[in-house]
Amino acid sequence: MAARADDARVWRAPSIIDVAREAGVSAQTVSRVANGMDIVRPATREKVLAAMDRLGYRPNSAARALKSGRFRTLGVIMSGLSSYGNMRTLEAIANEASRAGYSLALTPLWTIAQAGLAGAFVRLAEQAVDGVLVVLEAHDLHDSDLAHIAGIPAVVVTAGGSQPYPTVDIDQAQGARLATEHLLGLGHRTVWHISGPEDSFSARDRAASWEATLRAHDREVPPVLHGDWSAASGHAAGLRLAADPSVTAVFAANDEMALGAMRALREAGRIVPDDVSVVGFDDMDMAADFQPPLTTVHQYFDRVGTAAVEMLVDRIEHRGEAGQGLVPTELVVRASTAPSRR
Structure with a gap:
């Protein structure tokens, strides 16, 4: 079995060579399929994908990142998880990131309180992210932080006001x-x-x-x-x-x-x-x-999270120009209000 290294039956992850042997194709063909290239014939692609599935093969994301310059990971710096708004926004960020083919690396700011936002950026840089979503309020951002934001594609969520960096906010x-x-x-x-x-x-x-x-x-x-x-x-x-x-x-x-x-x-x-x-x-x-x-x-926290990820991915993949996005609100009238009796 490809996943067994020797008679001692020590498990190892299947390699691209194992997949090529299983599918009866070249390692180069397997590499093309793993990287999503469209020059492989559909029948051959299906054969390779089936072999990957049988062997439990997963492409080496680190190797692909070295080749493409992208890690398919977004960093999230968040000041708190206890509030209703932050949790709903994070949920939307996670859903949209997954849809776009990215994973998340979350850094709660309170876990590195002494290091502050600069320390959070350093930590995320060590985890090799393609861009960062900063879910903070305006008073948490200082001029010294802007240098860190300028050094990597970033979008600030619910920062408020007119800011010199890309933002998405509720109105x-x-x-x-x-x-x-x-x-x-x-x-x-x-x-x-x-x-x-x-x-x-x-x-x-x-x-x-x-x-x-x-x-x-x-x-x-x-x-x-x-x-x-x-x-x-x-x-x-x-x-x-x-x-x-x-x-x-x-x-x-x-x-x-x-x-x-x-x-x-x-x-x-x-x-x-x-x-x-x-x-x-x-x-x-x-x-x-x-x-x-x-x-x-x-x-609409879902719209905020989705718009923030879309803006960040556009900056990462297309060098898009990001500005300030403002998501409108809506009044929902229920039974706690009534005409004044005075």
Whole structure:
């Protein structure tokens, strides 16, 4: 058997020579099939592929990389895996990378906190990647990091703002405007806001758009309540809002904080949406199962991940010019919002 090296039956991986012998063709023909060249006759190609399958042969990716200059691997640097958005984005990146014929090498940034982004790039370079997807927020990127990004094809995901490097982002401002205008359109005099962390670009952009929308409609801008994306922080903010009878509409910067706020309002005897309307942001899978079902801003994380991989692969394979991609949001209206009774 080709996979047995000697009488001791020590296993070794089948070689290109083994496949050639099994298929009754030359090693050069096997090499052409393994590298996807289209100059091999279909019948011969099928014979070679069948021999590969019988022997369990897998092309030597390292050797192919040395020959082609490509490793068919994309690096991913990610600041966190716990958030709903990052997990959905990573899932889309993995799916699109696989479809394009690339594998992923993931480097969670918190595992090398002291080395920072520069250390993450060094680690990925050691793993021989063709390009890098950086899933970070704008405040995590510094001028010194740009030199590392410039040295290898890279796309930054959800970086926000106008950046001097290729980015793909959710239209955060549009989503916050849709949420705020929805509540104003229901007759609420103003809209209170539970924001995410102050050091988060997404949170800052949503809060800025909320404020700008209120001002554009000549409405009072209440003070912002800051959370940390968790339901617990939304609950704490909700307790403060529940104590103010003038509060009739709340826009939370994510669904988890909206969930916590609705629990606090319920505990205080404020009925959602009869007394207070609540809008979230994300459209988590369970948002429709909240009590009541949550009106929220849907983010197309799948489109973000797919667009980022497409942009990066185009840069790698075709030296494409990458700019800034912006993915729109959509307001999903459910039962947590209703016309104001005042």
